[in-house]
Amino acid sequence: xxxxxxxxxxxxxxxxxxxxxxxxxxxxxxxxxxxxxxxxxxxxxxxxxxxxxxxxxxxxxxxxxxxxxxxxxxxxxxxxxxxxxxxxxxxxxxxxxxxxxxxxxxxxxxxxxxxxxxxxxxxxxxxxxxxxxxxxxxxxxxxxxxxxxxxxxxxxxxxxxxxxxxxxxxxxxxxxxxxxxxxxxxxxxxxxxxxxxxxxxxxxxxxxxxxxxxxxxxxxxxxxxxxxxxxxxxxxxxxxxxxxxxxxxxxxxxxxxxxxxxxxxxxxxxxxxxxxxxxxxxxxxxxxxxxxxxxxxxxxxxxxxxxxxxxxxxxxxxxxxxxxxxxxxxxxxxxxxxxxxxxxxxxxxxxxxxxxxxxxxxxxxxxxxxxxxxxxxxxxxxxxxxxxxxxxxxxxxxxxxxxxxxxxxxxxxxxxxxxxxxxxxxxxxxxxxxxxxxxxx
Ligand code: UDX
Numbered sequence: 001x002x003x004x005x006x007x008x009x010x011x012x013x014x015x016x017x018x019x020x021x022x023x024x025x026x027x028x029x030x031x032x033x034x035x036x037x038x039x040x041x042x043x044x045x046x047x048x049x050x051x052x053x054x055x056x057x058x059x060x061x062x063x064x065x066x067x068x069x070x071x072x073x074x075x076x077x078x079x080x081x082x083x084x085x086x087x088x089x090x091x092x093x094x095x096x097x098x099x100x101x102x103x104x105x106x107x108x109x110x111x112x113x114x115x116x117x118x119x120x121x122x123x124x125x126x127x128x129x130x131x132x133x134x135x136x137x138x139x140x141x142x143x144x145x146x147x148x149x150x151x152x153x154x155x156x157x158x159x160x161x162x163x164x165x166x167x168x169x170x171x172x173x174x175x176x177x178x179x180x181x182x183x184x185x186x187x188x189x190x191x192x193x194x195x196x197x198x199x200x201x202x203x204x205x206x207x208x209x210x211x212x213x214x215x216x217x218x219x220x221x222x223x224x225x226x227x228x229x230x231x232x233x234x235x236x237x238x239x240x241x242x243x244x245x246x247x248x249x250x251x252x253x254x255x256x257x258x259x260x261x262x263x264x265x266x267x268x269x270x271x272x273x274x275x276x277x278x279x280x281x282x283x284x285x286x287x288x289x290x291x292x293x294x295x296x297x298x299x300x301x302x303x304x305x306x307x308x309x310x311x312x313x314x315x316x317x318x319x320x321x322x323x324x325x326x327x328x329x330x331x332x333x334x335x336x337x338x339x340x341x342x343x344x345x346x347x348x349x350x351x352x353x354x355x356x357x358x359x360x361x362x363x364x365x366x367x368x369x370x371x372x373x374x375x376x377x378x379x380x381x382x383x384x385x386x387x388x389x390x391x392x393x394x395x396x397x398x399x400x401x402x403x404x405x406x407x408x409x410x411x412x413x414x415x416x417x418x419x420x421x422x423x424x425x426x427x428x429x430x431x432x433x434x435x436x437x438x439x440x441x
Pocket of ligand 1 (some may be wrong): 159217218221254
């Protein structure tokens with residue numbers, strides 16, 4: 001099929017590249033000329049394992065094109081995907097200005113029968129707004145072209161986006177007609193090698209599914225983080241409790257790891273947007289509201305433990321931070337707990353020595369820009385010299401089994417704060433460390 005993907009952010013770029021990989025002819029569109037020129041040369045704006053070689057291969061094979069010219073791309077197009085950002089508006093709801101601008105541009109330029117797919121995460125009812133906008137432009141042009149707006153939310157995890165796309169657990173599609181359903185089914189058929197996981201439903205339910213999936217996962221995490229705080233107080237070990245409950249197949253092991261709170265581009269934004277959407281319809285969500293509050297507090301648990309150990313005035317103290325990104329295998333720092341923890345420590349007078357395998361540039365140039373007293377180090381061990389404690393905030397693989405003798409020799413005091421419970425099984429106390437973790441005193 002001939003596909004146009006509008007928006008070369010995370011979702012658009014991964015989707016477009018994977019569709020090309022499956023043999024479609026894809027044009028990825030963006031208004032940012034520099035980005036498009038870079039992509040043509042194989043320069044990828046984000047770090048995502050496996051993405052760069054796949055882009056380069058498909059550009060070479062002529063199956064993947066990058067352009068700023070939407071009108072040209074729509075001349076030969078079966079399906080157009082809207083994959084532009086839906087940032088959080090001031091009131092917590094999703095800001096639809098970019099989505100609706102694209103809808104308007106599609107209406108201005110489409111030439112023949114077209115399926116338009118909302119891939120961006122959008123509140124329930126957005127497909128109707130997109131439909132209205134396109135219809136309005138067609139009326140202005142005084143042309144009658146058949147089109148349908150379909151919802152096809154994305155469930156990609158950063159760091160595993162390529163494999164999530166190529167081998168999806170499920171593909172959710174919200175459609176109004178059998179014809180659009182058949183076209184979408186045919187597009188996704190090559191991705192289901194083992195079992196058909198194509199789930200079609202009405203448009204509003206599909207739009208809702210994305211928010212509910214993310215809010216459910218965020219709820220599991222906040223629930224476990226709350227449990228971890230209770231475990232500490234009652235003298236239980238959350239690591240054991242997690243295994244104990246996860247073994248119940250109704251609960252399962254995934255997304256019940258306590259830590260320093262969830263971050264990223266999706267969970268914080270989508271939980272807020274779902275809450276806002278409910279409020280706009282006159283409902284006061286209680287559970288979803290609590291999920292968000294628990295998460296905000298959880299980001300501070302490690303900082304609070306540091307204060308409990310070293311005191312409120314941290315002048316003269318240095319902390320070695322391992323990990324800045326919101327999770328491993330990404331350079332993304334959006335809503336990363338590290339931002340809040342580092343700022344809280346610096347505010348109390350501490351100095352920071354930080355290392356992250358991928359996110360240091362993001363931190364320096366944006367998320368921690370202007371924050372004084374941070375030194376960015378070349379390696380994890382370099383952060384430790386002159387530091388009072390090591391603080392692990394992101395569970396990158398290279399942090400999993402470090403040389404603890406080296407850590408002890410370099411640190412001023414043998415103290416570790418583990419914000420992701422990476423070392424809870426290692427008996428670090430027996431190795432001479434003072435060890436603090438989440439959910440076990
Ligand atoms: C998430 C959804 O998983 C994905 O389906 C959706 O499309 C986008 O949002 P992502 O933001 O890439 O993907 O990250 P994910 O791997 O889901 O982790 C989210 C956050 O939860 C991270 O901060 C992670 O550290 C945290 N987390 C995850 C926990 O604290 N505990 C867990 O058990 C699992």
